[in-house]
């Protein structure tokens with residue numbers, strides 16, 4: 001039985017994870033962390049990670065960018081594996097995650113769905129072929145009106161994967177407000193739409209002369225991310241220190 005600390009337990013994703021764990025026989029939530037303690041939870045909830053004195057095997061994090069630093073400090077002291085799913089992290093925070101992964105196992109992915117990780121491989125391949133043929137690359141992401149960060153972590157992961165495939169020659173152009181010039185050839189446009197209850201949609205558009213290829217992924221429920229995060233937690237518990245991602249989970 002894997003014991004989980006759910007960091008951000010009363011948020012949207014924390015609640016989906018909690019209900020999946022209720023139906024699971026091989027894992028349980030030992031404690032939750034959330035400043036919002038107004039909900040009744042079937043496990044102890046602390047409003048700060050530092051107050052948590054419950055033994056667990058792994059932490060799952062769906063919280064907010066500023067909460068990730070204290071989370072890492074706690075995980076390092078307790079020598080606990082962490083699945084970090086929170087997005088909107090600064091470059092410094094991502095560096096800290098990489099540094100911490102030398103001492104504890106960390107699973108870090110901006111998108112826990114299987115489909116997005118396939119999309120990442122497909123867009124890398126398409127970029128290699130189509131950039132030589134002068135196709136322009138644009139990314140559009142759409143999310144619900146409660147999302148804080150923009151662009152999404154997934155849109156940035158897609159852009160990074162494309163740029164890696166293209167020898168890091170591209171720069172990122174966020175929206176085009178106030179622009180008074182034509183697009184540069186070596187840029188990736190990244191655009192965010194927010195509205196209603198859209199779970200998460202990502203499109204990568206390759207626009208060439210007289211033809212367009214568009215690769216899309218639509219998440220139909222938050223459960224796809226929760227299922228991925230629970231698989232990652234089970235994968236990570238007991239692993240050696242290191243930085244793990246969806247590729248490790250898929251190819252295990």
Ligand SMILES: NC(=O)C1=CN([C@@H]2O[C@H](COP(=O)(O)OP(=O)(O)OC[C@H]3O[C@@H](n4cnc5c(N)ncnc54)[C@H](OP(=O)(O)O)[C@@H]3O)[C@@H](O)[C@H]2O)C=CC1
Pocket residue numbers: 007008009010011012013014033034035036047048049061062063064065066067084085086087088109110111112113149225
């Ligand atoms: N990697 C992936 O596959 C996915 C990643 N995400 C990302 O996960 C994060 C959470 O998403 P979502 O659940 O929709 O967001 P919510 O805002 O619904 O939930 C976040 C929760 O974290 C709580 N929180 C705030 N500060 C802390 C803290 N210091 N310690 C612990 N908990 C804290 C919030 O409390 P309060 O409201 O009181 O501030 C809230 O209850 C976002 O960054 C989102 O982009 C989301 C879906 C999939």
Ligand SMILES: O=C(O)C1=N[C@H](C(=O)O)C[C@H](O)C1
Pocket residue numbers: 087088110111143147151152153154155199200201
């Ligand atoms: O906030 C969300 O909801 C989501 N956030 C992640 C992101 O920023 O990429 C993943 C998913 O698209 C849902």
